[in-house]
Amino acid sequence: MSYITNLKCKECGQEYPISPLHVCETCFGPLEVSYDYARIRAHISRGAIEKRPHNLWRYRELLPVEGEPEVGPHSGFTPLLHCGRLGKELGLKHLFIKDDTVNHPTLSYKDRVVSVAITKAREFGFKTVSCASTGNLATAVAAHAARAGLNCYIFMPEGVESGKIVGSSIYGAQVITIRGNYDDVNRLCSEIADKYGWAFVNINLRPYYTEGAKTFGFEIAEQLGWRLPDHIVVPTAGGTILPKVAKAFKELKEVGLVRSGDFKIYSAQAAGSAPVIHALHKGTDLITPVKPDTIAKSIAIGNPADGYYVLRAVRESGGWGETATDPEIIDAIKLLARTEGIFAEPAGGTTLAVALKLIKEGRIKRDETVVVSITGNGYKTLEAVASSIEQPAIIEARLKDFDALFERLGGRREVAGAA
Ligand SMILES: *Cc1c(COP(=O)(O)O)cnc(C)c1O
Numbered sequence: 001m002s003y004i005t006n007l008k009c010k011e012c013g014q015e016y017p018i019s020p021l022h023v024c025e026t027c028f029g030p031l032e033v034s035y036d037y038a039r040i041r042a043h044i045s046r047g048a049i050e051k052r053p054h055n056l057w058r059y060r061e062l063l064p065v066e067g068e069p070e071v072g073p074h075s076g077f078t079p080l081l082h083c084g085r086l087g088k089e090l091g092l093k094h095l096f097i098k099d100d101t102v103n104h105p106t107l108s109y110k111d112r113v114v115s116v117a118i119t120k121a122r123e124f125g126f127k128t129v130s131c132a133s134t135g136n137l138a139t140a141v142a143a144h145a146a147r148a149g150l151n152c153y154i155f156m157p158e159g160v161e162s163g164k165i166v167g168s169s170i171y172g173a174q175v176i177t178i179r180g181n182y183d184d185v186n187r188l189c190s191e192i193a194d195k196y197g198w199a200f201v202n203i204n205l206r207p208y209y210t211e212g213a214k215t216f217g218f219e220i221a222e223q224l225g226w227r228l229p230d231h232i233v234v235p236t237a238g239g240t241i242l243p244k245v246a247k248a249f250k251e252l253k254e255v256g257l258v259r260s261g262d263f264k265i266y267s268a269q270a271a272g273s274a275p276v277i278h279a280l281h282k283g284t285d286l287i288t289p290v291k292p293d294t295i296a297k298s299i300a301i302g303n304p305a306d307g308y309y310v311l312r313a314v315r316e317s318g319g320w321g322e323t324a325t326d327p328e329i330i331d332a333i334k335l336l337a338r339t340e341g342i343f344a345e346p347a348g349g350t351t352l353a354v355a356l357k358l359i360k361e362g363r364i365k366r367d368e369t370v371v372v373s374i375t376g377n378g379y380k381t382l383e384a385v386a387s388s389i390e391q392p393a394i395i396e397a398r399l400k401d402f403d404a405l406f407e408r409l410g411g412r413r414e415v416a417g418a419a
């Protein structure tokens with residue numbers, strides 16, 4: 001059973017049937033899926049959701065699919081971790097990490113949006129799926145396409161991390177790297193989508209794809225006991241996830257799953273690719289594209305498709321945004337790993353580094369609930385931190401060599417059980 005009604009232009013309100021369309025023919029605005037919230041409200045309950053399997057489809061009434069989804073059985077429902085040790089360092093009592101480093105099967109938030117997009121591609125009868133990607137989307141599309149039995153073409157800018165190239169090719173996808181940056185790749189892919197008739201998850205299936213990002217927000221609310229956090233910090237690349245998390249929180253109120261509550265949402269960008277934050281700080285709606293230059297490659301989009309909606313969601317909530325430099329990103333990756341045992345990729349380092357600034361600025365207070373969104377796993381981006389970690393010690397396999405090393409390191413012997 002489905003509760004979707006149609007596609008609607010976000011700018012002029014013109015309606016279209018549910019189909020692989022993404023821009024309004026009248027005003028070129030983006031199209032978004034509409035739902036019958038009154039009917040959802042009558043049919044949905046916390047108890048029913050809580051009994052469902054631990055994947056993103058537990059919120060299927062609020063997702064744009066028709067039948068029983070077969071894509072992404074292990075995607076979503078990632079942990080929301082209360083972070084005592086990190087919280088103590090930052091002076092916060094209620095600090096949580098939403099941990100998509102362990103999203104399945106490809107270890108980033110992109111498994112959510114792709115599960116929905118590929119389910120929809122199958123419903124529409126596409127045989128080939130594709131995407132323009134900064135890396136994580138590539139691995140997610142390749143993996144989910146393999147399981148769904150679809151042909152797959154992946155387009156990425158040259159210079160993305162090798163983990164993302166290997167991690168796409170391994171699934172049998174045809175990987176094509178483009179001499180240029182993400183924005184060049186995206187432009188080419190729009191032309192290919194028109195000419196070849198493939199399902200580009202983030203182009204012609206974009207209205208469905210973006211809805212998958214809401215599940216990040218739905219889960220946070222459920223995991224907080226059907227409450228909204230006071231603050232949530234979210235990374236911004238193309239601008240999908242941030243407005244959709246805000247939409248998710250509003251929908252939960254609309255359908256009665258969350259009673260009330262306000263939240264402030266904050267955008268995090270790498271200093272080397274921060275067109276949205278520049279506009280936010282200038283107080284304008286006009287986003288001036290930049291040429292990205294940062295180690296945070298997965299969020300290095302200089303001309304974000306939905307940047308305007310990020311600004312709108314941030315301002316409407318009373319939130320804010322900041323940037324983080326590459327050294328700040330690396331320090332934050334290390335801080336999170338050392339305090340909480342979570343190894344984030346640079347996008348996560350960016351988000352945490354920005355959260356630190358927001359705390360310093362006094363925007364986030366000690367007793368308030370804060371969620372920091374960690375959207376991708378550091379094992380795919382080892383080169384970002386490889387040169388800034390201490391090299392391992394090397395010794396012969398002799399106890400006295402270890403004794404000497406241990407002495408130099410200033411370590412202490414222990415007796416288990418002794419106080
Ligand atoms: C894609 C991505 C994001 C956010 O991208 P949006 O286009 O703004 O949704 C954040 N973190 C990681 C790791 C990503 O791969």
Ligand SMILES: [Zn+2]
Nearest residue numbers: 009012024027
């Ligand atoms: Zn329109």
